[in-house]
Each structure stands twice: as C-alpha cells, then as structure tokens.
Amino acid sequence: MKKGKFLILVVLLLSILSFSTTIKMYLVTDYHSHALPFYSEGQHGFGGIAKIIAFLKEKAGDEDTLVFGGGDMINLGTPAWSDKFHAIEMPWFNNIFDAMAYGNHDSEYGPADFQEVWKNVTYPILGANVLDASGVPVFEYFGKRYLTLEVEGKKIGVFALAGSDFDSLVKPAARPVEGATFGDFMTTAGEIVDEMEAEGVDLIVFIGHAEYEETLKLAREIEGIDLIFGTHSHLKIPLTKIEGTETYFISPYQYGTYAAEVVVYFGADGEKSISGSLIPMDDSMPEDPVIANKVEKLQYELESDPEFAHLFEWIGDVETELSAANVNTGESVLGNFVMDIIREKSGANVALSTSSSFRASIAPGSTVYEDLKNALPYVNIIYVYEVKGETLEKILNHSVSQSGTGFFSQVSGVRFIISNGKATSIEVQADLECPDSFALLNPEATYLVATTNYQGLFAPGYKDLFAGLPYTDTGLDVQKIVKEYMQNNSPVSARLDGRIR
Structure with a gap:
C-alpha cells in the first residue's frame, strides 16, 4: 500500500473513532x-x-x-x-x-x-x-x-x-x-x-x-x-x-x-x-x-447488644446444604424442608408458599437464628384454607405459569408433573398421618391447604383464587416453627424427592 493511501486510511479511522x-x-x-x-x-x-x-x-x-x-x-x-x-x-x-x-x-x-x-x-x-x-x-x-x-x-x-x-x-x-x-x-x-x-x-x-x-x-x-x-x-x-x-x-x-x-x-x-x-x-x-x-466494629456492637444477641445463638446443625437452588422453577431442598414442617404443624393435606419467601440457602454446619432468618426473611403467618380439588388444580397451574419468578410455589403434600405449562398427574396426600398415602386429585373433594397470609391475601393471581374461601388463621409464624423444629431435631437434613417433576 502506498504511503499516501495508508495515511488517508489512518485519518479516516481516527475520524470514525473520534465520533464513537x-x-x-x-x-x-x-x-x-x-x-x-x-x-x-x-x-x-x-x-x-x-x-x-x-x-x-x-x-x-x-x-x-x-x-x-x-x-x-x-x-x-x-x-x-x-x-x-x-x-x-x-x-x-x-x-x-x-x-x-x-x-x-x-x-x-x-x-x-x-x-x-x-x-x-x-x-x-x-x-x-x-x-x-x-x-x-x-x-x-x-x-x-x-x-x-x-x-x-x-x-x-x-x-x-x-x-x-x-x-x-x-x-x-x-x-x-x-x-x-x-x-x-x-x-x-x-x-x-x-x-x-x-x-x-x-x-x-x-x-x-x-x-x-x-x-x-x-x-x-x-x-x-x-x-x-x-x-x-x-x-x-x-x-x-x-x-x-x-x-x-x-x-x-x-x-x-x-x-x-x-x-x-x-x-x-x-x-x-x-x-x-x-x-x-x-x-x-x-x-x-x-x-x-x-463493619467489624459495628458487627461486634450488634452481637454484644442484649436486644439482638439471641439471634447469634446456636439453633441446630445442618447435615447437608439446605439449598435454595431452583426455588423459582421447581423442587428445591430448602423448599421441601420448610414446606413439610408447615404442612405437618398446621395439619393440612397440602402446603404451598411463593418462592419469594425463600431468599438464601442455609450452609451445612452449625446454624444460628440469624442464618435461618436470612433464608426466610419475612414474617409469614400460616393460614389454612378449605379448597375444592378443582380450585387446587387452578392454584397449581397458576404456580407453574409463574415459573422463573418469585410467584412460583414450593409445595408439600402434593406431587405433580409439569407438562405443556400445566400441573398434570396431580396427587394429594390423603392421610395426614401417612406420608406415602397419595391419591389422584379429586376435583370434588375438599382439601385443607396451608399457605402464608401473603400468598392468600396479597400475591397476584393467588389472592383471587383464595378469595372467598373459608380459612383459619393459625397464628403460626413460619420462622418460629422452623426454628423450633431445628432445635428439637438437630442435626436436620432434607432432600429432593420428585414432588415437582
């Protein structure tokens, strides 16, 4: 390339760069x-x-x-x-x-x-x-x-x-x-x-x-x-x-x-x-x-404060990570752990909670109350609704439609397969005393469904499905009942079991 043409190209390039x-x-x-x-x-x-x-x-x-x-x-x-x-x-x-x-x-x-x-x-x-x-x-x-x-x-x-x-x-x-x-x-x-x-x-x-x-x-x-x-x-x-x-x-x-x-x-x-x-x-x-x-000085001040010191006390050991992975799209270990506790404590057939309630995994090892509160940061009270089978199916379908967002639901006492954007092959725990007593969803049957006050009263889509249904405010605080379970059953563990596939 001749020197003159090279200089012209350089000038043009510099001109372009000067305007970018x-x-x-x-x-x-x-x-x-x-x-x-x-x-x-x-x-x-x-x-x-x-x-x-x-x-x-x-x-x-x-x-x-x-x-x-x-x-x-x-x-x-x-x-x-x-x-x-x-x-x-x-x-x-x-x-x-x-x-x-x-x-x-x-x-x-x-x-x-x-x-x-x-x-x-x-x-x-x-x-x-x-x-x-x-x-x-x-x-x-x-x-x-x-x-x-x-x-x-x-x-x-x-x-x-x-x-x-x-x-x-x-x-x-x-x-x-x-x-x-x-x-x-x-x-x-x-x-x-x-x-x-x-x-x-x-x-x-x-x-x-x-x-x-x-x-x-x-x-x-x-x-x-x-x-x-x-x-x-x-x-x-x-x-x-x-x-x-x-x-x-x-x-x-x-x-x-x-x-x-x-x-x-x-x-x-x-x-x-x-x-x-x-x-x-x-x-x-x-x-x-x-x-x-x-931060170091302030954290020492926080943990030394009698008002907050109890939050840094041991509440139990965790055997394997209570992972929040996939909490917005399917079954999660943390979701299974918490939802099973909610269902058993409330005496419901089914329990569900928006995945937005689960914000972090809990690491394996010694756990303090603050770790649990970081995983479940919101004060959620358990409501138990009387729900017809056909409405429960609509609730589960709405959950599936919200996959990938905080409005997907973690569940207990129910299992189903996600197919073509719907909850299919739905089975519900029939006998509250027998964890393996699953039977196909009966559209005409009435089931006791435990959920949070947030999901029942405020969560988009869900609140309309729960509106007008009879319910009982149990007064049970999710954070507190999970803490109590960990204290009484340490070390705790949970696993995936195929309830959502």
Whole structure:
C-alpha cells in the first residue's frame, strides 16, 4: 500500500473513532443490609459492603462510567444489622452512586427516619410515581422526575418507578413522606419516556424498582427504553434482549452477590450496541479497608447488644446444604424442608408458599437464628384454607405459569408433573398421618391447604383464587416453627424427592 493511501486510511479511522463513544454502567440492587460476606450458591464469602464499595468506588472514578443502586438498601426485621443501624451504609455510597431507585423497603422505619437518611446522601433518589399527600412528586430534581446525565457527550436519561405492588407492600406508616401515594406505573412510565425523547436523550435507562413481570410489560408496551436493570424480584439473569422489543434486560440477583455491568457503544453512525455481564462479588474481590474496619466494629456492637444477641445463638446443625437452588422453577431442598414442617404443624393435606419467601440457602454446619432468618426473611403467618380439588388444580397451574419468578410455589403434600405449562398427574396426600398415602386429585373433594397470609391475601393471581374461601388463621409464624423444629431435631437434613417433576 502506498504511503499516501495508508495515511488517508489512518485519518479516516481516527475520524470514525473520534465520533464513537463507549459508556459503562454498573448496578447493585436489593442489598437489604447484608453488610457481612455471606453464603450463596454453595460457597462462603459472597458480597459484603466492604467488597461492594471497593469495586464500585474504582468504577465510579472513570469519566465514562455511571453507577446506580436499584433500591431496597434496608430490610426491617432481617438482618438484625438493619434494625440496629437502619440505613447507616447509604451515605457510604456518596460520590459512588450517580442515582438510586426508591425501593419498597427503603422507608420501612418511617418518614422521619427516611428524611434523615435522605439529607445525608449526595446522590439523587428516584421514583417518578411516588407522590406526596397533595399529589406532587416526592423525588423531583430541577423540575423533572428523572435525571439527564451527560457522559462523554451523550445524554443518558435515567428513571425509576415504584412497582404496582407498592401500594399493598408499603404500609402508610412506612412511606417516604406522610400521606405518600403511588401513581400508576405504566401511565407514569409513558409520560417519562415521552419527556425524555422530547429532550433528545441518547439512551433511556430504567433502574428499578419493580417485579420482573412488570418490567417485561414495561418494555413491550412502551417503546424507547434501551435498558432495564432488574430489581425487586431478586433474580439472577444475564444480559438479554426482551423478546419482541429493542430493550435489553439484566438482573444481578440480590444482596450484592453480583454487580451488573453494561457497556453501551455508540457508533459514528449513531447506532448503539449493548453488551454486559454479571460480575460476582466473591471471595476473590478485595475489600475497602476503611469500610471493612467500620463493619467489624459495628458487627461486634450488634452481637454484644442484649436486644439482638439471641439471634447469634446456636439453633441446630445442618447435615447437608439446605439449598435454595431452583426455588423459582421447581423442587428445591430448602423448599421441601420448610414446606413439610408447615404442612405437618398446621395439619393440612397440602402446603404451598411463593418462592419469594425463600431468599438464601442455609450452609451445612452449625446454624444460628440469624442464618435461618436470612433464608426466610419475612414474617409469614400460616393460614389454612378449605379448597375444592378443582380450585387446587387452578392454584397449581397458576404456580407453574409463574415459573422463573418469585410467584412460583414450593409445595408439600402434593406431587405433580409439569407438562405443556400445566400441573398434570396431580396427587394429594390423603392421610395426614401417612406420608406415602397419595391419591389422584379429586376435583370434588375438599382439601385443607396451608399457605402464608401473603400468598392468600396479597400475591397476584393467588389472592383471587383464595378469595372467598373459608380459612383459619393459625397464628403460626413460619420462622418460629422452623426454628423450633431445628432445635428439637438437630442435626436436620432434607432432600429432593420428585414432588415437582
């Protein structure tokens, strides 16, 4: 090639590169006060705030990078760290987060507590449809319910919304301001996207806080959203393009187990390409020494506090891992263990609970109450319903239809085969005293079905099927009866037995 032609090619290449841009984005979500490294996916040492801070702080220093929080930084009741220190970590993300979504747990300690936290963070908290008692948006910046962030000459539109379930999940006393309400999710989303497009943003990003199914609906019904970060549903989903749309989706699980990394390349022709991955916050990742020292001192203070000390006392030994693997798609060891206890304690034929009730595996070895509460973090009370066989079949079919989400059900006292999206060959335990007394489901028979107050009264789809059926509130707390079982039967174990195939 002649020298002159080579120089022309070099100039053209440099010209193209000068008009192309690469932007990186990171998100962690549903941290829920998991300050210490924890057991997940069969290994110790995942997560921990010192590790998360160290990783994100390094990324935040790059001019081509944005860092987000997906919401739910705290969790009333579990872990104990949350009740002791509330949202002490949120200011630790100052100069790291560019924005955070408001999650349904973030104001659980009441408006005054939330307002105090909000004053101490320097990054915006977003929630476009969170309204005060007068209907005015609570989270508004420069007259807008979203952010426009300029990075490498590109305008990035960032927004968040409270999911449609917030009204039932977030009690009036646990909202960010007195009298807060939640506006319509889809209507507000449409307004925000229209406003962003009118402003001429180059990329539209949703950072939370809504269930997986609702974000899929968001992408399919409202054009123009380039990227959705998955939050709220605690799902581990690598980067994928949502079918039938031009929207990408990525969800980094829970508690800081993973960070989502997304790279957006803007070509000189204006076209965008999006890639990404989930980065494990495992034992190979370094900790921020300053944060690690803070956590060590605070944890000692927590365990020394008489109010919380009992949570760190032994309740039993676990022989083999009580794994939450596959809890959203089929039978799981942890699900079998807990659901069998619920069914036996309540005296029901069948027991079922949404998989969202199971948040972590329990490691083999010595177990303290806090370990159990981390696996089953919610206060669920057992209700026993009188259910006709034909309705029980509908309930199981609804569960199967929710496979891959937190609304799939773990079960006991029933077994079935999933075929063509339905529960088939359903058998129910007929004799409460005989574990092997299974008989084919009788559509006309009445069965005693134990479930949680959440599933019976609030869970989408299920609440309609249970509505109007006679039930008994047993007053039994799932956490407490499982704790009692472990104390009385240590060492405990469980296994897969083919109840869901």
